[in-house]
Amino acid sequence: MTNTATEINSSTGVSEAANPSVTDTDTAATASPPATITFADFGLDPKIQKAVLEQGYNTPTPIQAQSIPHVLAGSDLMGAAQTGTGKTAAFVLPIIQKILRHASNSASPARHPIRALVLTPTRELAVQVAENAANYSKHTDLRAAVVYGGVDMKEQVGILRNGVEILIATPGRLLDHIGSKVANLSQVEILVLDEADRMLDMGFLPDLQRIIDLIPAQRQTLLFSATFSPEIKKLAQSYLRTPVTVEVARQNAAADTVKQVVHMVSSADKQRAIVKVLEARTRAGLSRQCIIFTNSRLGCAKLSRALERDGIKAGAIHGDKSQGERTLTLDAFKSGAIEALVATDVAARGLDIPDMPCVINHELPYNAEDFIHRIGRTGRAGSKGDAIALVDASEKRLLDDIEKLMKRKLDVKPLPEGAPSQSRPSFSSYGSAPAKMSDPFFYKPYEPSASTASTTDPAKPEEKKVGITPAKPAVGALLGGFKKK
Numbered sequence: 001m002t003n004t005a006t007e008i009n010s011s012t013g014v015s016e017a018a019n020p021s022v023t024d025t026d027t028a029a030t031a032s033p034p035a036t037i038t039f040a041d042f043g044l045d046p047k048i049q050k051a052v053l054e055q056g057y058n059t060p061t062p063i064q065a066q067s068i069p070h071v072l073a074g075s076d077l078m079g080a081a082q083t084g085t086g087k088t089a090a091f092v093l094p095i096i097q098k099i100l101r102h103a104s105n106s107a108s109p110a111r112h113p114i115r116a117l118v119l120t121p122t123r124e125l126a127v128q129v130a131e132n133a134a135n136y137s138k139h140t141d142l143r144a145a146v147v148y149g150g151v152d153m154k155e156q157v158g159i160l161r162n163g164v165e166i167l168i169a170t171p172g173r174l175l176d177h178i179g180s181k182v183a184n185l186s187q188v189e190i191l192v193l194d195e196a197d198r199m200l201d202m203g204f205l206p207d208l209q210r211i212i213d214l215i216p217a218q219r220q221t222l223l224f225s226a227t228f229s230p231e232i233k234k235l236a237q238s239y240l241r242t243p244v245t246v247e248v249a250r251q252n253a254a255a256d257t258v259k260q261v262v263h264m265v266s267s268a269d270k271q272r273a274i275v276k277v278l279e280a281r282t283r284a285g286l287s288r289q290c291i292i293f294t295n296s297r298l299g300c301a302k303l304s305r306a307l308e309r310d311g312i313k314a315g316a317i318h319g320d321k322s323q324g325e326r327t328l329t330l331d332a333f334k335s336g337a338i339e340a341l342v343a344t345d346v347a348a349r350g351l352d353i354p355d356m357p358c359v360i361n362h363e364l365p366y367n368a369e370d371f372i373h374r375i376g377r378t379g380r381a382g383s384k385g386d387a388i389a390l391v392d393a394s395e396k397r398l399l400d401d402i403e404k405l406m407k408r409k410l411d412v413k414p415l416p417e418g419a420p421s422q423s424r425p426s427f428s429s430y431g432s433a434p435a436k437m438s439d440p441f442f443y444k445p446y447e448p449s450a451s452t453a454s455t456t457d458p459a460k461p462e463e464k465k466v467g468i469t470p471a472k473p474a475v476g477a478l479l480g481g482f483k484k485k
Ligand code: AMP
Pocket: 056, 057, 058, 059, 060, 061, 064, 082, 083, 084, 085, 086, 087, 088, 089, 352, 354, 380, 381
């Protein structure tokens, strides 16, 4: 008989070491090993199955195969899953199934209390989860909505007042709505903490505590995190009850479908190196679409403009951009009008860009885990991707940290033919004085990354900003945007 678990692995690119497995932890109940599972085996309502089929999903991904039965059975769950593993459907599908009994076509708001709450660290992730929830529930009478900061509250207030069963929210904005008595969590049955590690990194713990205190103790709690740090385990001990622990990916690993390469380039040459890399990709018949990560907002904006001058269709997405601007840029990127999306770490997680062929690190991040999240933008759901890091000699310590975390050495290769001459030191000269940089800006890329500084995180202050109306309504603030098609 065919081993579907193996099929799942090959179709998602999750490696042997990343085999779906369920682990025991101090608090975890033992779960059974993966069985041969198809979507039909979950016993989901036909309305949900129809929506899944319409998405074109044939086989559950490992995190789905492992998590969905436990969520349906009512267990609390800790899921360790990388972005791109299909973790959103792993919790959204069973949530819809579990609250479907409450679905009502009544117009009365009282018939549509919040039954499931998903908390996410960033608005981008919130919007994506909400889009998934809207898609998977579109044949039901359940309502899905998203609220996040940085946009006017008025539209969100209207939608919350009309009633919504599945609410996806960033913590700060949700507390604003709770404070003005627009959101009531007293009937929440299922709570999801998505990218919980990121929420802790961003300093959301006090907000999380305030929110969770308002949710009935008789609830089911699901926690998803890229890694299970001691802090995450502590959070789980506080708020989860004998959770099943599901791990589908080796912790701190990148998908094996991602081809990683390091080019040694002095900071002054990095911009031209990107141009050459993209030219080489064009010559090789590869897509020029790429995400380029920078460490600072200023550097992000500057690099985007410089690439534009070099004839590359570029757009910047970082914490100083309004939600409307970000949405427009992302839409342009998705449509192909922009080929190089230059981003800070605020965009490193949560963005769902299918088949992203290439990620370029213009600088290495200061937090090694951010590197994993950055390159997680490619090689998603089993597709192939290239992750290219442009590394200056001064970044040796950062590269060491990354290699230590990933437990592997990255391949160092020369830049493609025609690339700027590499006035860089060889690998062996790492640790020596950095090459002289002609652009003083790049000497100062130090803006703490999102996960290392809670107070200066680009996403956090935006939580509190109000009154900025996006040029174009973001997909779902929109909630209005999530009316059934
Ligand atoms: P996520 O990790 O939830 O962000 O999902 C990553 C990507 O995988 C998204 O583009 C999903 O639409 C896609 N996806 C989720 N589940 C499946 C599945 N069972 N088969 C194929 N693609 C999927």
